[in-house]
Amino acid sequence: MEYIEAKEKFISTWGSLGSLWGINKAMAQIQALLFISTKPLSMEDIMHDLKISRGNTSMNLRQLMDWGIVTKVLVSGERKEFFTTEKDVQELARIVAKERSRREIKPVIKVLEEVSSIKDDGTEKTKELIIQTKALKDLTDDLDTLMNKLVNQKQNWLTKSVLKLMK
């Protein structure tokens, strides 16, 4: 497999995987492109390389910056803006985990809390609703806590955690 084929394979796989870590295809592809680039890229570079429109590039770059995954860099002597992504995979995972917790998990926990604390009217179905949503709330809470714990251990958190659980 040659460079160009490998590059395309990586970008398209990462793009279609976007849903797994909660972002859309174009966003994931832009991030992938920056991730394997040896230098910062301009909007022009990105739109030509990925064959997507200027508008699309602009919107998705902004989203990536909102997530904190991509940052603008100034290239001296250049008028246009250049972009780069976090290159350390562990730091990347940390950012993604934090954002998903904040954007998706925390709000769900809140709803589960509300639902599980309705008044028990004594009927079987109400009891079941309360019991089950409470259990789901506790599980989600635990998973969220675990994820944030993992992710806040800076140095080699993953390897350390895996080792801990293995023994």
Add this chain to the structure above:
Amino acid sequence: MEYIEAKEKFISTWGSLGSLWGINKAMAQIQALLFISTKPLSMEDIMHDLKISRGNTSMNLRQLMDWGIVTKVLVSGERKEFFTTEKDVQELARIVAKERSRREIKPVIKVLEEVSSIKDDGTEKTKELIIQTKALKDLTDDLDTLMNKLVNQKQNWLTKSVLKLMK
């Protein structure tokens, strides 16, 4: 909040959260409905309750059964089929984690492996592609291993793991 409102809130929240755990809205809503039901439900019950078509109900029930989340139960004296879902949240999490690993994560690891093992032609961009996809492969591998480790500890795995990591 009354039962009916709480029930609807739970089902719609869980439904829109489907994407978080990798299934579609109808699938997630059917699972949610079964999850808080005190007894197995028929296809008829489900389609009326969620106001979705017979075809949709049938297809999504089959998918839930493929995932191993929902099972058919025989109700004596009844001709039609009844369905129920796994009621234990930890077991549910275990099933979901296993399936996502198998369906999504493992295939990605395979691609990353292929891409990261292309021939190093000495150019800087090829070196970068190899380094970065290798790092991503290692991370994904570690996360997958960690997830499966967590999920294979039957009794109270989550609480135990969280405690372990906290100290």
Add this chain to the structure above:
DNA sequence: TTAAACTTTCAATAATTATTGAAATTTTGT
């Protein structure tokens, strides 16, 4: 201050994904 370079916005459109519903198929009781 001006105009070229660059970026953003957003209504229109395209692409994708989910849902319907009726016909075909399968299952079951008699």
Add this chain to the structure above:
DNA sequence: ACAAAATTTCAATAATTATTGAAAGTTTAA
């Protein structure tokens, strides 16, 4: 073996989501 009951299939359609591209807006160099 038959027909009623139940389920599945799938082409058509609807709903959702992503993308375009051109106009509007912003920045910068001279």
